[in-house]
Amino acid sequence: MVQINDLSFAYSKQGGLFDGFSLELTAGNIYGLLGQNGAGKSTLLKMISGLLAPKSGEIRISGKHSHERDPKLLQEIFLVPEEIYVPTMTSEQYEKYYSVFYPRFDQQSFQAYLQAFEVPVDKMLTQLSLGQKKKFLLAFGLATDTHLLVLDEPTNGLDIPSKSTFRKIVANAIHEERTFIVSTHQVKDIENLIDPILIMDSGKVVFNHTYEEISEALAFQRLKHLPAATELVYSEESFGTHFVVSRNTGQESHPNLELLFNAVINDSAKMDRAFEKLGQL
Amino acid sequence: MSELKAFDLGRLAGFLKLQLFKFRKGIVLTLAVTFGMLFFVGLLLDIYVDPTKVTFEHMENFTGSILLGGFVLSSMAFNELGNKLKAQHYLMVPVSALEKFIAMWLLTGLGWAVGYTLVFTLYTWVANVVGPVLFSYVSFRAFDPLGAETLLRIVVYLVLQGVFLIGSVRFKSYALPKTLLAILLVALVCGSCAFMIMKETFLTEHRCGNGECEYITEMGKHPIWSVVKWMFWSVLGPVTWLVTYLGLKEQEV
Structure with a gap:
């Protein structure tokens, strides 16, 4: 098109x-x-x-x-x-x-x-x-x-x-x-x-x-504690809570576009690596 | 893309209708101002300041008003391009640059010339009835809309209005004064060149008066004059239309 x-x-x-x-x-x-x-x-x-x-x-x-x-x-x-x-x-x-x-x-x-x-x-x-x-x-x-x-x-x-x-x-x-x-x-x-x-x-x-690829590759969570650095793609802290984007290791989560956007703008290379893994599967 | 392939009569008609609708107030306003000036300045004031006038010809008024009104209208032809949002809207209408140009030429060129001549003829019918009542000593001549003199003035308008179309497409604001200024500058350059070329004619002693001017007659004999005449009648119109079209085609927002 x-x-x-x-x-x-x-x-x-x-x-x-x-x-x-x-x-x-x-x-x-x-x-x-x-x-x-x-x-x-x-x-x-x-x-x-x-x-x-x-x-x-x-x-x-x-x-x-x-x-x-x-x-x-x-x-x-x-x-x-x-x-x-x-x-x-x-x-x-x-x-x-x-x-x-x-x-x-x-x-x-x-x-x-x-x-x-x-x-x-x-x-x-x-x-x-x-x-x-x-x-x-x-x-x-x-x-x-x-x-x-x-x-x-x-x-x-x-x-x-x-x-x-x-x-x-x-x-x-x-x-x-x-x-x-x-x-x-x-x-x-x-x-x-x-x-x-x-x-x-x-x-x-x-x-x-696509949404499907995002859901497969990433997990969007609200956590009290940050996950292991190897899985972490991006995090934001607000009022003692961490809003986290991590590599998806089987979790089911709904993509949060605002968090995704901030994660990409913060470090797009890191995001690429998270999706590279998806491509290898 | 071949522009000829991009020409479609139905699309042109649709765009012409749209532009006529959008332009209607401008056309009516131009007509009203032109006729207001024509009546008060061209007729009443003209006779009032010259009590010796015993015959009143409409041709001079026709020439001035068709040119003035038409130039004002032509300067507004592409005024949408002067505003970013309007230009965006205008350029996204699925009509080719050629069709947009032709529509505007038909409206402000041919359309204005024909429409104005028609309305002016009606005006002269009224003026020739009202005039003798106000000025019994003046004889009012009839106006012939299809006469050779009228047609010549229409053609002169059609040749010159292309310059104002260029101004409208090139100048983002105040198209009319900017175009007039540009014409003045070009006239100065051309005048200076003419002076240099025909220096001898200009510097010899000459007499002007009673509609006769020796140096105009001399200039008319100079070979360059035939080139100027040829350029006016054969080149100026098509070149201004081409430049307007190209200006329209390369518009960006």
């Missing part, structure tokens, strides 16, 4: 952000793209969407170069950016004027999503709150049935019930021909939704594993 080969990119005033970056995303998955501020997530999403051209290397989506912005390709990509702009028109007018560009746009689904998100349809889009604007674009993007849906910080500005609705709707909208990329800092909001998990650091993907 998305094939990134040997990508290099630099903002002119800064140093190189990506250098020899490669990644492959396959259809049928909701990829969670995690990373600290400045890790390059938004830049990567812009390049995937064709809004930025790489300095060298290539990004192909269904075989087509994204930066060429071929309309046939653009009708298969929908981007919901972190900061939202909506034109001065009503929901009905937006649907009328924009849906014509997306061949599989489903009007019924769009109305159902708007209803589920409780977006007022009688107001001008510019009069909606930030969260409502975001939910409106999410509803539209999901209804387009594009092969690639790119969501940059989709839960920012959403209230608690809307976050829950978001998870349900997105989980139901994925199918084997679609790929969703969800970039976020709010890992708790999309826990149980994203799989595989990609973690970026300084323009590199330092972690790329």
Whole structure:
């Protein structure tokens, strides 16, 4: 679906952000793209969407170069950016004027999503709150049935019930021909939704594993005492309790994304070693 | 990607409808301001300050207003590119750069020229009825929208508006004043070059008056003038359209 080969990119005033970056995303998955501020997530999403051209290397989506912005390709990509702009028109007018560009746009689904998100349809889009604007674009993007849906910080500005609705709707909208990329800092909001998990650091993907692989390789525990150093991957102490990521030696535990993220950012090489062992099995 | 392959009439029509809808307030506002100026400055003030005027021609007003209104409108053609969020939204619409360019050219170029000429014709019908009531000593000439003079001015507008399309796609803000400044700088350079080339003609004694100017006539005889004319009629339009299209194609956010 998305094939990134040997990508290099630099903002002119800064140093190189990506250098020899490669990644492959396959259809049928909701990829969670995690990373600290400045890790390059938004830049990567812009390049995937064709809004930025790489300095060298290539990004192909269904075989087509994204930066060429071929309309046939653009009708298969929908981007919901972190900061939202909506034109001065009503929901009905937006649907009328924009849906014509997306061949599989489903009007019924769009109305159902708007209803589920409780977006007022009688107001001008510019009069909606930030969260409502975001939910409106999410509803539209999901209804387009594009092969690639790119969501940059989709839960920012959403209230608690809307976050829950978001998870349900997105989980139901994925199918084997679609790929969703969800970039976020709010890992708790999309826990149980994203799989595989990609973690970026300084323009590199330092972690790329499925939930299943994570569960097999790692154990996430809350312990009074730290385990043996050979098994320990990462730990955090809070109020006398240790939150631990260790090599899985048969324990059953639910992956804690926040802890996993901190562990990867703290020492990605150590994390790699934990997964190397899994590969040898 | 071949742009010709990326051209689709249905998509162009869809995008044209969208842009016309988004642009409707700008078009109405430009028309209102242009006609307001036309009526108060071009008609009332013009006759008021010149009591000797016994015939009123609309052609001069038509020329000024079609150019002024059209240049303002053309400078707004790609104003969405000046704002990061709007540009992101605009560039993600599944329409090729060629289709986006053609849609805007149809709206601000051909569309404005045809639409404005039509509305101006209606205006002259009203002005030619109201005018004699206000100024009984003035005879108001009819305006012919399909006359050779009118068509010539429309073509001049179509050639020149490409420059403002470039300004709109290249300047992120204040496109109109920046374009005018750029034109002024280019005119200064061209004027200086012309002076250097035709120095002798400029420095000889000459007379100007009553619509005749010796050195304009002399300049007209100079071989460089035919090159300038050819460049204006055959090169300027296509080059400005090409530069606008390329500017649109290479936009990034």
